[in-house]
Amino acid sequence: MDSLIKTVNLRKAYRVGNEKVVALDCINLDIPKGQVCCILGTSGSGKSTLLNQLAGLEKPTRGEVYIKGEKISSMSEKQLAHFRQMNVGFVFQSYNLLQGMSAIDNVAMPLNFRGVSKSKREKAAKTMLKKVGLEKRMTHKPSEMSGGQQQRVGIARAFVTKPDVVFADEPTGNLDTRTTREVMDLFLEFARQEGITIVLVSHDQNLAKYADRIVTLVDGEIISDKINNSLYDVTNELKEQMKPLVENKSYKELSSLILKTTSDYTEGVAVQALEYNFTSLENPREFMEELIAIIDNETEKALFTRIGRETGAIPKETDSKRLAENKSNKEKIVKKTKKEKKQGFFDKIKGKKIDTVDKKADKKADKKEDKAQTPKNNNDTASDDKKDDKKDNIEKSNTEGNEE
Ligand SMILES: Nc1ncnc2c1ncn2[C@@H]1O[C@H](COP(=O)(O)OP(=O)(O)OP(=O)(O)O)[C@@H](O)[C@H]1O
Numbered sequence: 001m002d003s004l005i006k007t008v009n010l011r012k013a014y015r016v017g018n019e020k021v022v023a024l025d026c027i028n029l030d031i032p033k034g035q036v037c038c039i040l041g042t043s044g045s046g047k048s049t050l051l052n053q054l055a056g057l058e059k060p061t062r063g064e065v066y067i068k069g070e071k072i073s074s075m076s077e078k079q080l081a082h083f084r085q086m087n088v089g090f091v092f093q094s095y096n097l098l099q100g101m102s103a104i105d106n107v108a109m110p111l112n113f114r115g116v117s118k119s120k121r122e123k124a125a126k127t128m129l130k131k132v133g134l135e136k137r138m139t140h141k142p143s144e145m146s147g148g149q150q151q152r153v154g155i156a157r158a159f160v161t162k163p164d165v166v167f168a169d170e171p172t173g174n175l176d177t178r179t180t181r182e183v184m185d186l187f188l189e190f191a192r193q194e195g196i197t198i199v200l201v202s203h204d205q206n207l208a209k210y211a212d213r214i215v216t217l218v219d220g221e222i223i224s225d226k227i228n229n230s231l232y233d234v235t236n237e238l239k240e241q242m243k244p245l246v247e248n249k250s251y252k253e254l255s256s257l258i259l260k261t262t263s264d265y266t267e268g269v270a271v272q273a274l275e276y277n278f279t280s281l282e283n284p285r286e287f288m289e290e291l292i293a294i295i296d297n298e299t300e301k302a303l304f305t306r307i308g309r310e311t312g313a314i315p316k317e318t319d320s321k322r323l324a325e326n327k328s329n330k331e332k333i334v335k336k337t338k339k340e341k342k343q344g345f346f347d348k349i350k351g352k353k354i355d356t357v358d359k360k361a362d363k364k365a366d367k368k369e370d371k372a373q374t375p376k377n378n379n380d381t382a383s384d385d386k387k388d389d390k391k392d393n394i395e396k397s398n399t400e401g402n403e404e
């Protein structure tokens, strides 16, 4: 691969009073085009300082930085500003969106600097916002959006110009596990589809797992530089590996594959790939029972048992009994489509935490529902999830879990 970013003996020292702080020293990095590179390190290790030198936001004390063969460390501020506008995108931990502007205007702005006409800017911004799943929030201002949504706008803005490189400093620092995964998937999608290089800075080992390469900094020096099999690619490969097993009803092999994935990577990867294939399972109950039977680890057993129950793949004994005693109530149960039920489950387990208060609240709600036995037919997946009707059983969830 061609080199996109290169540093030679990079050093950055700050003077604080009479003291000299060496934030970076002897940094020799060569980042090829299209690579997703994570700079990993604890607080104060020099990550942001390195990113700032690479992006031309700060001048190094010594050494050189090249992007696309151009020596940006020797450019004037004016040249640098122009170079950044034409070649670079940024994503920040605190989103840095312009508060008075809509999502569209925020995303369209970098195109303004490139002299793109208003109609083309808006069209491109709309396309990007759709890609990041914000088609319904286009006219919203940052204050009218969640953190995850604001960061999606930030990502759309960084990628709208199809820059050569996007620099991101702790882009998921303010986000929860589920949103972090979604945001990282977006980064990787753009990197893979458009061949855009990404340099991302984080202290979080889990985030680093999405990168193609992990460069670890300690006290301003690179102490390790490793190639990594990105979790994004691993998940996509797993989705494809699962397909024929699902189609051929090879549930034993499918279960072994899931088990191997949870031990090699994370439960989150296995669940994400399973989610993708779940609606194609001809006999989800047989599969879930097969899977649970071969799991030794109690936590994993609990997780997949819950998935089984929440999808309706595995019936709850008590529910079966109750329904058998009261057959007439069965007719009142609102039937959901197979797809709706399964989607509801995965929506539900994504990114939620076990919460004993919620458990109690759910149990109370369940009792109320038992009395009424007339489920509401609305679009709220959280309440819909409590009324699954798989195989004459009402499935109610009273636990929620972390996906990773
Ligand atoms: N403008 C500055 N003046 C003086 N010292 C600085 C300056 N910027 C950074 N430093 C010092 O350089 C070192 C590296 O800082 P840097 O911000 O790069 O760390 P970091 O790895 O990004 O940490 P964090 O994870 O907390 O953001 C720290 O010791 C910091 O105090």
Ligand SMILES: [Mg+2]
Residues within 6 Å of the ligand: 047, 048, 049
């Ligand atoms: Mg920092």
